[in-house]
Amino acid sequence: MGAPTTPATIRAATTEAHQRFQDLKEGQNASYIPVLARVQPERFGLVVITADGQAAEAGDTRSEFAIESISKVFTLARVLDEVGAEVLQKKVGDNPTGESFASVHALVVHDGKPLNPFVNAGAIATVSLIPADSAARRWEKIHETVCAFAGRKLEVMDEVYRSESATNQHNRALAWLLDSSHTLYSDPMEATDVYTRQCSVGLTTYDLAVMGATLAAGGINPLTRQRAVKAEHVPRILAEMTMSGLYDNTGTWQYEVGLPAKSGVGGGILAVVPGRLAIAAFSPPLDRFGNSVRSQRAIRHLSEALGLNLFAATAGASPPTR
Ligand code: GLN
Numbered sequence: 142m143g144a145p146t147t148p149a150t151i152r153a154a155t156t157e158a159h160q161r162f163q164d165l166k167e168g169q170n171a172s173y174i175p176v177l178a179r180v181q182p183e184r185f186g187l188v189v190i191t192a193d194g195q196a197a198e199a200g201d202t203r204s205e206f207a208i209e210s211i212s213k214v215f216t217l218a219r220v221l222d223e224v225g226a227e228v229l230q231k232k233v234g235d236n237p238t239g240e241s242f243a244s245v246h247a248l249v250v251h252d253g254k255p256l257n258p259f260v261n262a263g264a265i266a267t268v269s270l271i272p273a274d275s276a277a278r279r280w281e282k283i284h285e286t287v288c289a290f291a292g293r294k295l296e297v298m299d300e301v302y303r304s305e306s307a308t309n310q311h312n313r314a315l316a317w318l319l320d321s322s323h324t325l326y327s328d329p330m331e332a333t334d335v336y337t338r339q340c341s342v343g344l345t346t347y348d349l350a351v352m353g354a355t356l357a358a359g360g361i362n363p364l365t366r367q368r369a370v371k372a373e374h375v376p377r378i379l380a381e382m383t384m385s386g387l388y389d390n391t392g393t394w395q396y397e398v399g400l401p402a403k404s405g406v407g408g409g410i411l412a413v414v415p416g417r418l419a420i421a422a423f424s425p426p427l428d429r430f431g432n433s434v435r436s437q438r439a440i441r442h443l444s445e446a447l448g449l450n451l452f453a454a455t456a457g458a459s460p461p462t463r
Contacts (some may be wrong), residue, residue, distance in 0.1 A: 146417070146447050152197040158198030158442040159187045168426030168434035171406040176304035177425070180206065180408070185424040186346030187439050187461045192355040192417055194363035198347065205343035206423055207301045207417025209405030210242065210431075211341040212287065214262040215352070217378055218370035219286040220258075220270050222421050226377055231323065232270065233263050235381065242388045242431060243311055245318065253322020259403065262315045265336045267326040269319075269352075276331040288351040289369040292362045295342050302341035309337055336441050346409070346423040373459040379415060390430040398441045399450030410436040414449050 163185050172178040183202055183395075186202040194333050205431035220229060228234075234256040236249040243261045255263030273279035316333045319325035325332060344352075354376060355362045360370040370378070382401035387394045387410075394402065400420075408425035410433055422436035444450055 148191075148197070148228075150194050150238065151191070151195075151418070151447065152448040153416060154443055155187055155189050155197040155199050157446070158439040159185065161384055161442060162435045162438045163200065165435050165438065166426075170408075170425045171427055171431070174301070174305050174308060174406065176301050177207065177407060179276050180425045182424075182426050184408075185435055186422065188346045188350035188421045189443065190350040190363070190421075192354055192363060194354065194356040195386060196347070196350065201423070202346040205298065205345055206296055206409060206425070207340065207405070207407035208287075208342045208344050208349075208409065209340045209407040210264070211349065211403045211405040211411055212283075212342060213259050213267070214356075214378060214382065214403050214411070215266065215287045215290055216267050216271075216283050216339060217258045217381065218290070218374060219282055221374040222234065222266050222371050223272055223282075226374065228270070229258070229267070231328070233258050233266050235384075237385045237391060238389075240389055243315070243401055245315065248315065248318055248322075253319055253324040255319070255324065257381060257385045259381060260388075261312055261336075262319055265312065265316050266319055266325055267375075268336045268339070269325050269332040274310070276328070276335055279327070279331075280335045280338055284336065284342075286369065287339070287342055287352075289367055290355050290362065291344060291348045292351050292367070293348070295348065296345050297338055297341045298343040299341075301343070302338060305337045305341055306334070309333065321330040344460045346421050349409055349411050349421035350419050353413050353421055357417055357419050359416075374409050375391055379413060382413065387432050388430050390428070390432060392439070394432075395452075398444045399452045400440070400444055401451075402440065404432040406431050408433040408436065410440060412440045412444075414451070417449075421450075426444075448451070
């Protein structure tokens with residue numbers, strides 16, 4: 142059983158997790174997006190923020206990196222709010238694919254239904270479901286939602302956007318495949334471009350933790366008090382994160398850590414303990430599934446040290462943090 146989660150124990154465990162893994166040298170930066178290959182692999186940030194807004198930080202927590210696939214969580218939130226869960230279930234799906242995040246095979250064997258909003262095909266389809274009369278308006282809505290979750294204005298990292306746009310042929314192919322199966326709901330190249338833009342948003346590890354704390358607090362940003370997503374949709378988002386947040390390694394993650402989480406190839410991972418807190422970690426080198434090695438280790442360490450595993454009978458037994 143973990144220590145009670147008082148602000149002091151959270152701070153101590155955060156510092157310890159950071160120290161323990163900062164010299165770990167496993168993994169490789171994502172290289173299929175050229176600009177990500179050049180991010181310093183030593184960078185490593187870890188932040189915990191409770192549902193009532195108290196933060197513990199260690200390392201490189203205030204410099205920006207690309208959100209990448211973690212953006213899929215917030216676009217999902219926006220689409221749930223605008224079109225509802227049933228439409229999303231029917232048109233995108235809510236189950237793991239068991240395959241890598243850019244799999245063409247998974248799409249083809251399910252007649253073009255992506256199965257979930259966190260694989261690339263599902264994320265592009267989710268973007269296309271945002272009601273809007275132009276790509277610019279669709280992007281504006283996504284941007285509005287990520288900023289509401291973060292509690293500040295986040296910007297696209299131009300260099301990342303340009304690098305991804307020049308090398309996203311595979312995602313463009315996925316969009317055309319969706320379109321050919323009638324499972325895409327806007328122009329394919331426009332949907333891919335808006336998706337690429339959302340992946341290029343820059344944020345800090347601290348921002349990411351605020352975004353997670355907003356989910357932990359049922360959709361209300363604990364710092365701004367602004368609602369970012371309807372409360373009824375938060376359990377659905379967390380369920381998706383539980384099933385598909387770390388791609389085809391999500392089962393192992395749940396077996397070892399037991400928390401809804403979402404990773405991005407920029408090196409970020411966000412984990413949420415509903416009603417209690419969020420953990421955000423950032424470190425660029427990835428394992429073969431595309432998940433940050435140090436981020437996974439640090440979050441696992443915190444889950445064990447603070448007794449956060451949701452599947453343990455003791456989870457939630459600790460006194461609240463306030
Ligand atoms: N922009 C990246 C892509 O589309 C995001 C993938 C990821 O973070 N897993 O390939």
